[in-house]
Amino acid sequence: MTTLDEIVAHLGGQVVGDGKTRISGVNTLEAAGAGELSFLANPKYRAQLSTTHAGAVILAPEVVGDCPTAAIVTAQPYLYFARVAQWLQPVARPAAGIHPSAIVEGTSARSASVGPNAYVGPGTEIGEDVVIGANCHIGPNCRIGAGSWLHAGVNVYAGCRIGARAIIHSGAVIGADGFGFARDEDGSWVKIPQTGGVLIGDDVEIGANTTIDRGALEDTVVEDGVKIDNQIQIGHNVHIGMHTAIAGCVGIAGSTRIGRRCTLGGAAMIIGHLEIADDVNIAAGTMIAKSVNKAGSYTGWVPFLDHGEWLKNFSRLRHLDAMADRIRALEGRLAELEKKS
């Protein structure tokens, strides 16, 4: 339990209305009750403001006049909400200690928690306040930085280094072999040993069942503050710049270098050996097949249609070149006629 006055004392912003309003948690505009703090960030939900039962709402100065309740006014309501939610609802961490069923062959800080049936290989260092969830497997000679939390069932291969305050979700695999083969004359493939590692910075979040391969010779690198959603594949020797955010189902092929503060929409695919500049936003479902040298927004998906409409229109794609030729021919013939007339 806290009050609006206490919240702004802690996080800034300005109270409009009764600063003594008591707050026990956060919720959506639609679901919030009297003791709850809500927020309006997406204009889509503006209509819900007038009917909310929230105790107070975090919002931007422009809409404070429409607010039927007390408010916290801030230029960035969503960011403010993130901070207040973290403060009001801190995540409970498992108690320190090594579960009797865990096998720790490396070293683990006294304040760390190692869960049931987890395995930590020889030479691996588990930092202060780290949580290693149940059934995690951390290979030999890894380093897991202070405050990181690996949820149940994360696999980290030998020699990977993960910075401080990482959050890695279940089923993520860090450091499996990159996909590197040379083709022999009979069509068979000869494996290139993958002897690089994975180097992950501080404050990185990695989603469930995401895979980040180890480098072939040098490391795959994920810089500080990168946020990676679920079901993402990051190939060997990829380098991802600071504060880039990557939505679910994205694939990034080997040796591609992504800049800082980029955003990659869901299911975007980036082929190998490319360079993507800083501050590039790639739309969901877009295939990036050449380097992007300039900040900006890039898109490349096709609109869906009713199936019949789609058949009629998209079958034309096989004949676009012929259509262009016909237009050029028409232009020539018309110019001839125009000359004559």
Add this chain to the structure above:
Amino acid sequence: MTTLDEIVAHLGGQVVGDGKTRISGVNTLEAAGAGELSFLANPKYRAQLSTTHAGAVILAPEVVGDCPTAAIVTAQPYLYFARVAQWLQPVARPAAGIHPSAIVEGTSARSASVGPNAYVGPGTEIGEDVVIGANCHIGPNCRIGAGSWLHAGVNVYAGCRIGARAIIHSGAVIGADGFGFARDEDGSWVKIPQTGGVLIGDDVEIGANTTIDRGALEDTVVEDGVKIDNQIQIGHNVHIGMHTAIAGCVGIAGSTRIGRRCTLGGAAMIIGHLEIADDVNIAAGTMIAKSVNKAGSYTGWVPFLDHGEWLKNFSRLRHLDAMADRIRALEGRLAELEKKS
């Protein structure tokens, strides 16, 4: 061992030919032998009917004349086959009991089976006849309904509720954090605590390595009878209606609401905050970027071509707008000429 007569007594349909024909199992038209029951559902395989060695075939009334063997006639041969296969080849379930290496801190029904090295958190209730496979991790305060089967290596985060008779395959992750961050001024991301849960109805099947994120504030919901294939990503606060079926590699971004009895083809991608009506069929590989308000079939993939043909035709996509302008210009000039002539 059973007979055609016994099968129709149990499941309906009509025997044509010798009802005493003995049946020990099911198989394809091509592979079935004398004691096996096959089926013809896909017209593609009709040519195999005349040469089958099956003991009997399940088929529709229209094709019974072409059948060289005994037959079970039914309006829906594939559905009939599903039922007879379930009846003839019931899946063997592991014996009840908790494996000595499992750690159960919650409660587990006596008839449930908890496999080697599985972990069940405090406050979690495992229902009657449930199977929890080896190395599963079920966090605290979950509920797994009667008859559900979690195969080896499933991860369920705290507070998720799964209904009765679910089948969840290895590597699935239920309840990891949704991908929610607010951007700070320096480009860094501030995490929105994900405090909702996941609510899964009865008779749901979830494929291997599929991920279903927990809600941000409210729950992610999967209604009764939904079937979800492998490698699927379902974002936070998605709501999937009853009996919808989702093929492999699909992604559904946060807060999207999918109706009842929809089908989503493989690798379809649906962006966030959309509404998809009931009875919508989305083709494989289609990107859905706006709401679909009407039942029907929707498609949006591009045809592949021989690489040279593709280059020639698809490079025109960058100039479609110019092509349209040139057509409009031609129409104007031609109208001028026509006026004159």
Add this chain to the structure above:
Amino acid sequence: MTTLDEIVAHLGGQVVGDGKTRISGVNTLEAAGAGELSFLANPKYRAQLSTTHAGAVILAPEVVGDCPTAAIVTAQPYLYFARVAQWLQPVARPAAGIHPSAIVEGTSARSASVGPNAYVGPGTEIGEDVVIGANCHIGPNCRIGAGSWLHAGVNVYAGCRIGARAIIHSGAVIGADGFGFARDEDGSWVKIPQTGGVLIGDDVEIGANTTIDRGALEDTVVEDGVKIDNQIQIGHNVHIGMHTAIAGCVGIAGSTRIGRRCTLGGAAMIIGHLEIADDVNIAAGTMIAKSVNKAGSYTGWVPFLDHGEWLKNFSRLRHLDAMADRIRALEGRLAELEKKS
């Protein structure tokens, strides 16, 4: 430590320069130091040749004149590099033996290694020199061929057979149920029991979090020498021919048959019940929706554009058919005019 002379004695090729040059490992042109062997295979990196500090470089005869160091000359530098890297940096395998926390109900060769908390079901045979990583789950009645290595956290369902020298990465799931359901009249789905298995040949590599479903009635088959990257979904009854290589995020739907020596680029999607010929190369991001009967390269993705350009051009896709009609109309009207003039 070895020398160039010893390397060519072992692997062929021809030394140019000092055959006594001592080599301790391999590295990239950019990073290699005096005792390291590098290679030039991709012409993109040719500029790095003149400035390399490598002790020697593997390269093709055409570029030997530009090489500032000793060299090993071979027609296939990348293949040679693969072999020399394997020879100089053999991967260390875990020691033979069953970890005390592992549960082996089947049989395991004396030379095999079974890791912490792994489970091997009854009737399963683990061959010579096999490595079963920590937390792996191998169901009953499987066979894992000699020399195979399953990394930590692999799940293999009952009755699957894996050949010799397989490498299977963490989180892969082999043999989960295929996605097979028949629709009932009320829209609900009735499960088709998936009673086939998975048959994997020799020398197959399977990436992290890849899923290969068991067959419905007959087996899903992966022939010898197939290489499969991460996050791939292979449906029930798919058949993949020898030496085919499949890059990350690919999906192959049920009953499709892929030929030998094919390559599938990242995120390619192949729908079900198709036939793909031998020696077919499918570009990244391509959707294959009909059979491919002829060897060759096939492509079907759309180019990305700056978002504004994309909006302008791709919105025309909904009107391609109308554009084609307008071109045809123009051609008719123009022919009329031409006749008159």
